[in-house]
Amino acid sequence: MSNKRHFLICIALWGWLIVLSIYEAQAQVRQTQFNGFGHLEFYWDKDEEGRHASFAMGEHDFFVNSSLSDKITFIGEYVIRFNGKSATNYLPSIERSLVKFNYVNNHSIIAGKVHTPVNYWNDVYHHGRVFFPVIDRPMSFSYFVPLHTLGLQFQGQNLGRLNFGYDFMVGNGISSTDVYHDSVVPSLTGSVHIRPKEGMRIGLSYYWDDLHDNVPGVHSGHNTSIVIPDAQKFQGPVKFRLASFSFASFRDKFEFLNETGFNTSITDSTGTARNFSQYVYAGLNVTEKSTPYFVFDYIDVADNDIHVYPLEKLKVALGYRYSFNYLLNLKVQLEKTWEFEHFGHEHKASYGPFLRVQLAYGF
Template identity: 25%
Template sequence: MAVAIALIFSLPAYAAQSDKERIAELEKKLERSLAVIDKLSQRVDQLEAQKTIAAKVSEGDAESRAKMNESVKLATETSQQQVARIDQLERNLVQVSELSAKKRELGLPLHGFADVGYVHTSKVIDGRKSGFALGNLDLYLTPEFGDRIKSLFELTFEFNEKGESVATDLERLQIGYTFSDALTLWAGRVHTPYGYWNTAFHHGAQLQPSILRPKMVAFEDQGGILPAHSVGLMASGATKVQGGRLEYDFAVANGSRIVGEAGDQVIDYNAGKDDNSNKGLAANVRYRFSGSLDGLTVGMHALTQQVNQEGTANKTELNMLGGFLVFDTDDWEIISEYYKFRNKDLSGNTGTHNSWAGFLHAGYRFNDLIQPYARLEKASLDQSDNYFAALRSGRSYNRQILGLRYNLSPISALKFELGQTNEKQVNGSEFKYNETRLQFSVRF
């Protein structure tokens, strides 16, 4: 899946780069052909001179004259073929150049994702139970600013969890400069580099193997317990090592804050400056195996930042350390992530609080057409920790999901999902509910 995702977001840039490479290659071929023509012309001149001399020395030697004539004829034909080849190459070069110019005149390609669905729940959640639902309209652009300058702009239109009014969210706005394969420096709003799910599966529903994201890595406005986005700087790169490839992402960004009314508070990533000037740090280091273990990736991730709760004196030093394992082949897709929290209370005397969360997702592809999958999720979150106590989804829970994905085409998918969730409430009671979901998603 990681490979598919990379291909999708690099298609526009790749198409433009392909034109440049084809033009450069055609120009090289022209230079080589012209050099050959020059040598052949010199050879023809030499043979013509030898023919004249031979005719004077031995006008009666018919056999020698025949051989000489054949050599001259062959050289002349070869020269004519090279000239024809140059003419064709020149025409190809002009056509490719005109096509590239025409594409620029047509403007910047626009790509995106969209999804619709149906949800049935066994209990009322946020005042709503069952019915049809509009998903996201996710648009993205990848403008070109040069060979080394990259960019990605992603704009999403979506309804909130309560189905209220369309919200517009600039999910990603990142501009980067590539120094080498080992280093690309990004600036702007990026996906916070932790785990695999948050960095591989973005806002396009068609890309994601399931309908729901794991609850612990849900987006901020959908009740996630970690900042899925960050505004700042991120360095990314990769290098080949013995038996595989070492990759990394390091980010320094505005720390998050907790906003909203009591009982409905969520994480805000501080898009416009930082509320406490305490910058957050995040790191994701992974190793992709090759050879007989091709498809296996193991990694570690870490996150630390100071998070203030708006309207209160609560301050928490959020510290997360964990790891993940991914096995993605033509047949299997297995994703496992673990998060260990050791949060420190900076505003009171409650000390340090330990919590953890993790999930295991497994799916099997049949001819890249049908993919049944299952997922187990569990979170044990300390409610004496101000950070988790403030968040509306900061409660311990466990969830089981069974699903089936059917690829109607390479760019569309139909998914069916059954889920059961058991959440602990503030008063210690349990809230258990079942969900049935159906989703039709496309990309364009």
């Protein structure tokens, strides 16, 4: 065998070994996890028409977390939920789909659809109710909070002694869909927080968006306070601004979460509407598995708001959570809701008490 042939065979063997080494290294780095989360509920209530009791199947969340390399990860979150407009009463949706590149230390660039980083709740919890400290989200998530944003995010985590973090994002606004934004002006989000102690986080954020025609997208979380036919809704542009403050402390014995929101909705028709929301959760870990808790949830939408429309509402709840383990818990919640006449803050209507029971699980 000639020296040239020997040389070519050695080169081929070395090349093959290098390919195998690269593949093995990638195989060690690349890890994909599939998780699922869901919940079942039972509720009992009483209104003017009498008593009602019903079982319900909640949304089911399929969660994908994959390490594509030592610096690049992928997160996907796909939910199947009730929708009365579909033939089967259930429809799937893409809640998150993002690629994260950790380019240096704890600084990352994220591209895709994310939970808009405006407060602790939206930043920390996904759609798996098993991780919620209570049965459902704050009321502000139905009116003020821009739940999702599709775009580009710059993020830093656990920086310095105070574990400083930041999120700056540019993306599609409230009136967009997942495939289209009706304006050349994107939404902007700026958020900072610190974690001075284990289990504690303090954060501030500001969200800026100009709605082109006051039509919220399907994943914005923005509903009107009353049922209004589309032809009668305000159709002009809305300048939407939201400042948020969060304080969270989840320690061994005591859990506390405060979410405060200040919103302005500016239109040429009615000027500046100033809105406010306040959410407080407090829980006492009597044992490692047993947690009684209290919820105070308040929202106030100004009289001249024509994005959400006037609303003043208060919900108070007492609850109990029993955690069989970190992937299975049972929550029982007794709640009552009041609505008020907006001009004089007089009592308008009350609803409840409602009894709600939720079994939440992961798999």
